[in-house]
Amino acid sequence: MLNKQENESNDAQSNDVACITLAHGSGGKAMRDLVENEIVSAFANEYLTPLEDQARLPLSAMNSLGDRLAMTTDSFVVDPLEFPGGDIGTLAVNGTVNDLAMSGATPLYLTCGLILEEGLPLDTLRRILSSMKRAADLAGVTIVSGDTKVVHRGAADKIFINTSGIGVIPKHLEINANAAQDGDVVIVNGWVGDHGATIMAERGELQLDADLYSDCRPLHREVNALLAHCPDVHCLRDATRGGLATVLTEFAESSNVKIVLDQAAIPVRDEVRGVCELLGLDPLYLANEGKFVAIVPAKHAQAAVNALRKLPGAEQASVIGHVESTETLGTYVGVSLKTTFGSERMIDMLIGAQLPRIC
Template sequence: MTISSSARAKLPRLRDKTITLAHGSGGQAMQDLIAALFVSQFEGQLPTALEDQARIPLAELTAQGDRLAFTTDSYVVDPLFFPGGDIGSLAVNGTVNDLAVSGAVPRYLTCAMILEEGLPIDVLKQVVASMVTAAQQAGVKIVTGDTKVVPRGGADKLFINTAGVGVMRRGVTPAAVHIQPGDAVLVNGPIGNHGATILVAREQFALETEIHSDCQPLNGLVDAIVTACPAVRAMRDATRGGLATVLNEFAESAQVGIRLIEDDLPVDEAVRGLCELLGLDPLYLANEGKLVVVVPPDQADTVLAAMQTHPAGVHSRVIGHVIDGQRVALKTGFGTDRILDRLVGDQLPRIC
């Protein structure tokens, strides 16, 4: 919905400094919040932005592909703001990436917010502005949403749920079951940055080197990958549980083994140092801008070159290969194999 200058002048102004229970009552306070904060920011979306649903033209979608991809996710990250991103950009990019690694072109997002009574309005404005910027960067539209308010203590400041709709490209069907022995495994850059960033921000460690989250949209990088290799075996963004967890999921689904080469794993020195200090493993730390790609061996060099031409893939590497068996292993610098099992617990909760 595009708002004219005259209509914009009539938008209500928020006089409250914090969220109150009245903002979730369905009455005038709620309408003022929606109009002044969400409608004014999410303008330029669909004509039905003020209805209870988004109405999407099917012709526009079917012109791009033959199937729909649909996903949903919730975001409860603590703290709300961290170096390299915030809960708003995380919600948009996380949902965009879940669609992209399926081979879909992300198009539309929903946004539902659970607000705690007492949340500063300025904080909410900052989060909404971040979501708008992230959506523009990813080339998607936020087309419908919902707002709920819970009493003080009923939540932790702000939770966001997003759902996303994308269009599946014809002839592109990446899935873990397609992985075969001999395939190459690639990643688009240093791992563990997001998990390390949240840990530092939460515990307020004093470090000489500041670590930043890798929060970013990956749909442009996926475009480069599938253009270079439509027969890509599998793709997945390595979020909670990190790279090792994704590879275990791949191995289980395809009934194969995967061997990584330790010397080929990209890890920033600051992240490596933090992990050594705290006894953590970067292979299990969360990422929010990294994807794992598995391709046929004869396509590895082509895909790697295509990834390295994209800003989100400049530091891409081949990090291992698929082998017979059903275990994920890391070939260490000593020439021995270290088994990479699934995590039993959670190294760091509420990282997304």
């Protein structure tokens, strides 16, 4: 048994190793080589390279940007790992950047925790790490710390990623889910449902042939454009799992208001609509990875939409609904949709899962 473990360890240390082995999680030389040669080399920067157990970050740079830290964490288990428009690495970076941006924060630093399954091809890991680096550079954030674990074959599905993020919120900026008011309008920054439809089309058992791409991208620059033309944003959130419908239901319940959507105004690609019709799904519940929903005062809405439409990826930004007070007789807390047929139906948050392992 000892000789078998020694041989495994020696194999893992070889430059010819093609897959992750249990030795890569042993804490010994094989793990050190993996961390230094693959992970640290992919993300190399002054905070990560010393390989301390923590990143040591300068407070002075943060103090100049605002008066509060925003911190978030998220885990990513998408299936398949790679898909048109991105992969699990781009999801991990952009998803965490976007969670910070929804408070108006400037995203600065990320951590990266990797759970690797025995047998994961090293080439796959390298592609994902490279994607994370490109996404971080595009978003202007630095991956400063991390952790790597290896589990037995079958105990995970190739690779799971956890990322935590830190950003700084500017002074006097307050964006809250409970701040929607009567007369406000609802803005979405582009096509709805691209990510969810893309993942469905890519899963082999469905065998869908559609020209679809995930909308995975960082949103903080679009948020900055929104705030520049509408400094009094009341509610803001990225519409990931559960889609547009779930986010708006949460806003309505937190703010004790009714939100009325106009189906004709909601931008949905024909390809996404076709996938939904084929599978009996509603695009309002499909996951997005590059879309936010904002509730803003009506007087600022058109200027904000015009500014967003000038940015790549947000050309279809639109006003898609409005907010009503529940003090009116017969008005209920929640979300309704005025359909293209002239009827009105209730929209609830997602119950169960339209599609598991979406992000």
